[in-house]
Amino acid sequence: xxxxxxxxxxxxxxxxxxxxxxxxxxxxxxxxxxxxxxxxxxxxxxxxxxxxxxxxxxxxxxxx
Amino acid sequence: xxxxxxxxxxxxxxxxxxxxxxxxxxxxxxxxxxxxxxxxxxxxxxxxxxxxxxxxxxxxxxxxxxxxxxxxxxxxxxxxxxxxxxxxxxxxxxxxxxxxxxxxxxxxxxxxxxxxxxxxxxxxxxxxxxxxxxxxxxxxxxxxxxxxxxxxxxxxxxxxxxxxxxxxxxxxxxxxxxxxxxxxxxxxxxxxxxxxxxxxxxxxxxxxxxxxxxxxxxxx
Numbered sequence: 054x055x056x057x058x059x060x061x062x063x064x065x066x067x068x069x070x071x072x073x074x075x076x077x078x079x080x081x082x083x084x085x086x087x088x089x090x091x092x093x094x095x096x097x098x099x100x101x102x103x104x105x106x107x108x109x110x111x112x113x114x115x116x117x
Numbered sequence: 118x119x120x121x122x123x124x125x126x127x128x129x130x131x132x133x134x135x136x137x138x139x140x141x142x143x144x145x146x147x148x149x150x151x152x153x154x155x156x157x158x159x160x161x162x163x164x165x166x167x168x169x170x171x172x173x174x175x176x177x178x179x180x181x182x183x184x185x186x187x188x189x190x191x192x193x194x195x196x197x198x199x200x201x202x203x204x205x206x207x208x209x210x211x212x213x214x215x216x217x218x219x220x221x222x223x224x225x226x227x228x229x230x231x232x233x234x235x236x237x238x239x240x241x242x243x244x245x246x247x248x249x250x251x252x253x254x255x256x257x258x259x260x261x262x263x264x265x266x267x268x269x270x271x272x273x274x275x276x277x278x279x280x281x282x283x284x285x286x287x288x289x290x291x292x293x294x295x296x297x298x299x300x301x302x303x304x305x306x307x308x309x310x311x312x313x314x315x316x317x318x319x320x321x322x323x324x325x326x327x328x329x330x331x332x333x334x335x336x337x
Binding site for chain 2 (some may be wrong): 057059060063064067068070071074078092093094095096097098100101103105106111114115116
């Protein structure tokens with residue numbers, strides 16, 4: 054027959070192991086798995102050219 | 118009767134003990150697995166680095182001129198006593214006063230086809246004197262920049278030609294009209310209207326062209 058004390062000890066050990074497992078997971082994920090991200094925006098400028106054009110036909114001097 | 122009860126209790130205790138051992142085994146397995154997996158993952162993802170990840174995002178500004186302003190040939194109506202002619206684009210139409218040019222020109226259309234808002238700078242290549250070379254009082258070269266699509270130019274700054282006529286700017290870098298020139302379709306186009314007052318005594322005749330430089334840069 055297994056003593057009640059042994060059963061209690063086993064259950065407590067199981068609980069402790071589970072808690073430690075969760076703690077290790079959270080600790081590792083928080084501190085190592087998600088590194089700090091430095092965002093750098095690299096803007097590439099652009100330019101285009103438009104044109105305004107006309108043909109000017111010489112005209113006489115209106116003041117003559 | 119009591120002996121039977123003790124036997125039953127003992128049997129239940131044994132079952133609980135076995136279950137407890139199983140629970141401990143599972144917890145132990147879970148613990149070891151977690152450590153091994155995190156170790157592997159850590160190595161693959163971060164290469165054991167505990168520093169920073171530098172992430173560079175390339176934002177693309179693409180300024181596009183989808184239409185130029187092209188007047189045909191014409192002259193000042195000097196026979197009617199005019200000393201200059203005024204040629205004005207009004208977005209999708211145009212007007213000619215005191216001259217015989219055909220009013221078929223339209224405003225220049227500027228688009229932001231990139232993937233980010235941009236600031237908008239405009240520089241003309243010539244001023245009125247450089248364009249025509251005539252009597253100063255009879256010539257001018259102005260521009261007027263307006264939204265073609267509502268909301269295209271946010272935080273527009275009237276420093277010389279936003280929603281009003283102003284002499285063109287020929288200084289390097291030009292005039293900043295928008296700090297947030299949108300890129301979203303339907304909100305990414307502006308008009309660049311021009312008004313040419315051509316003097317009767319223009320020294321620059323035949324085909325005359327001015328090249329306007331439109332620059333998109335970091336918004337803000």
